[in-house]
Amino acid sequence: MKIEQQHLSHSDLMAMEQRYRASLVNSLSGFKSVALIGTHSLSSKQTNLAIFNSLVHIGANPPYIGFISRPDQVERHTLQNILDTGYYTINHINESIYKQAHQTSARYTKDQSEFDATGLTPVYKENFEAPYVNESFIQLGVEFKEMVPLSINNTSLVIGRIVHVYFPSDCLKADGFIDPEQAQSITCSGLDSYHLTQRLARLSYAKPGTVATKIDENQNR
């Protein structure tokens, strides 16, 4: 089947109306890690919740996770709380809560909690200094480590160390894989499209001269 391809150059992209370009360029990285980041303010413990679609694995040893923070109002509450308190939570999104999760991107004022506004439930666990989302099935407690300024466009890469992990017991496989599909986590694309997933396969560790085979999850347990 021949697919008819369209081509856009850099100057085509730069000539676009701003929101059109934002929608288009946000599509180009494909499916993205999407999660809710929970924080509270230092003084009043006012809770805050914001959706981020720019999570990125930084390293496993020690366990570091990052996200890109943009210089805009919604995310500044999250970033300010992280810088002030040193802690935040990262909560996977499932089908039951994706509309509320999306709604946290509305520009609420600083004295209004997105938990209250969307009906999601903050929960504190193990004396950790940031609220988790009770309705989320995979929850991370994260300690702020470093904010790396990206001078190229005034965004920042915020890096934290994973200090607590909560997940459904039956989603942990014999080799350490915690299956986000089995945990009902969803993915997103562009600025506003949310997707369930359907596994093709897990593939064995790739070596030259051999063909990767499907990992049998039942053998793997």
Next chain:
Amino acid sequence: MKIEQQHLSHSDLMAMEQRYRASLVNSLSGFKSVALIGTHSLSSKQTNLAIFNSLVHIGANPPYIGFISRPDQVERHTLQNILDTGYYTINHINESIYKQAHQTSARYTKDQSEFDATGLTPVYKENFEAPYVNESFIQLGVEFKEMVPLSINNTSLVIGRIVHVYFPSDCLKADGFIDPEQAQSITCSGLDSYHLTQRLARLSYAKPGTVATKIDENQNR
């Protein structure tokens, strides 16, 4: 339904066997952007292809995309070629090529092209100085801009400017969204799990006091 949750602390994570921890921590960011990065060497134009699951949107204006490069052998070929030539391609992965895409993670030697080893086809377009994957439906031509060292764990965030975009014509929506699901792009989780997607909905721009509604793709065209 009550889901039985398991908890792991930071010290639990640090006590794990290294590959088990890598598998587990790589699961925690959920579904990830996964793509093939195509390059060639400066001197001999030897092509190189490597799978990356750490793509991240950096900005739309101008259009910047990033990925995390780890200090290991496979990725060094890609990084060295990018630094030498200044150009690379990012190619979405679809169901027809995900096994070959995974196979590019095998540790081939520097004089062996992953294109040849996996049977994927390099293609040059518009005089761009890096090979695209012909079997990929969404292809980006990227100009290297900046390597941001992450001293926390000796990885780097590699940032490039998107200078060419190729995509199936019918996947472009009226608001600029290029639908990766319609373009058959897949997502991944952990180190080795590949997934198709199934859209829940696109949701309208969120505003305080209103409820986000589903965007009707037909109206949207």
